[in-house]
Amino acid sequence: MAPEPDERDQPPAPALHAHGVVKRFGPTLALDGVGLTVRPGESHALVGRNGAGKSTLVGVVTGLHRPDSGTVAFGGAPAPAFGDRAGWRSRVACVYQKSMVVPDLTVAENLFLNRFEGERIRWGRLRRRAADLLAEYGVDVDPGARAGQLAVEQRQFVEIARALSFGARLIVLDEPTAQLDARGIQRLFTKLRELQAQGVAFLFISHHLQEVYDLCTAVTVYRDARQVLTAAVADLPKDELVAAMTGDRPGAGAPSWRAAVRPRRTSEPVLRTEGLALDGEFEALDLAVRGGEVLGVAGAAASGNTALGETLVGMRRATAGRVTVHGRPVKPGSVPHALDAGIGYIPEDRHRQGLVPDRSVAENATLTVTGRLGPFGTVLPSRTREFALTMIDSLDIRTQGPDQPVSGLSGGNAQKVVVARALARGPAALVAVRPTAGVDVKSKDALLGVVRQVADDGSAAVIISDELDDLRVCDRVLALFHGRVVAEYDSGWTDGELVAAMEGVHGVAAVEGTDGMGERT
Incomplete structure (x- = not known):
């Protein structure tokens, strides 16, 4: 008699699994039955030309847009009800190209913004909790510093730490390197790899395909609102990735x-x-x-x-x-x-x-x-x-x-x-x-x-x-x-x-x- 399968042998549920997602804005079909699967501890790139549907998909998986059809699940559980902000925040967060931290507030204040409704704030305790939170995720930032004085990648680290503190294990990075120099990009990627080792998953959106090869293990391509390719980055030649984005055949001559x-x-x-x-x-x-x-x-x-x-x-x-x-x-x-x-x-x-x-x-x-x-x-x-x-x-x-x-x-x-x-x-x-x-x-x-x-x-x-x-x-x-x-x-x-x-x-x-x-x- 075959032994019962051990649950510990089962692969963990995907951090994100979207399937058959359709989204229309009036007569415009923005997503046509697309899908996306991101595994725990994975950096998964989502690429495509402007208008391919990337931003709409991000809106769907972060709870901003309600899909017309299709399913979205986090860690094997269905997505929270549309409008349940706390529920979505505990599953997924998005770090945008333009920082969302409040520059005139301290790092500690940004980390715990909107968490003390009706409560008396004990500032010393707040700063200690912020220091512990930053240390937990290896973010070397002074919790008492004004957020506006931080380097761009430091502000991104603060946003990531804030998202993780809510319990989110999936972080969407939307053009995170757009305002970074080469050293800033390297520091960001080093931190992302450390968090991946802790099981955090990243959905990485970038116009710079070389960064996809530098950071990510998998890539999905959208074109004209459709999903046209998902592959392991290591197995995908660069010319084939570009061809998937444009619809050209690799090596095709001038039209x-x-x-x-x-x-x-x-x-x-x-x-x-x-x-x-x-x-x-x-x-x-x-x-x-x-x-x-x-x-x-x-x-x-x-x-x-x-x-x-x-x-x-x-x-x-x-x-x-x-x-x-x-x-x-x-x-x-x-x-x-x-x-x-x-x-x-x-x-x-x-x-x-x-x-x-x-x-x-x-x-x-x-x-x-x-x-x-x-x-x-x-x-x-x-x-x-x-x-x-x-x-x-x-x-x-x-x-x-x-x-x-x-x-x-x-x-x-x-x-x-x-x-x-x-x-x-x-x-x-x-x-x-x-x-x-x-x-x-x-x-x-x-x-x-x-x-x-x-x-x-x-x-x-x-x-x-x-x-x-x-x-x-x-x-x-x-x-x-x-x-x-x-x-x-x-x-x-x-x-x-x-x-x-x-x-x-x-x-x-x-x-x-x-x-x-x-x-x-």
């Missing part, structure tokens, strides 16, 4: 739509940077964009590409180097001077940086040219309407008229108003940061066509984005990783090689030397 390569323009640079740098964002960059050229600057989170765009247009002041337009220096950190120098700007966030929502289409489209709409600094409504009607017609902005508030426009048409404002002065150089974010496919094609036409008419254009579709219109693309140009591609790049460079996966793409000016080194 046929790139067959028509535009000739390289030979005019003198219109927009140039020399040794341009911004501490903590990007290192010294020498770039040159010629008239008739669209330069793409590709980069994932924390690459420094958005900061570069904001520095070019004067929203941020460089710590070194200079920007010139047609050889004339642009005053650092001055938006008005950048406008006067001939730089047009399409910002990343049209709602926060691009539009005045309670103002009309006409008023928004003419914000940069109000001095030209009437004598002696006045603004004539008739000229404003006339100018706006011209822009509405040329950009095919679907509106009830120039007097309609922009708040009533669709996303694509609102973005066209932002583009109209950027083009109002006839810029010598156009800088566009993620110009098609949040717009439909038809509007996306139209907007990118406008940027292409600006260059074809003789101006210089720069598209800064991590969206591959934005970059397809470019004549040349630079890939940034941690503030450095790591690769340059002409228009024949493939999705796989560009994503590999953006994600810091060395050895997948052939990284060629470049001086940032279209010349090989």
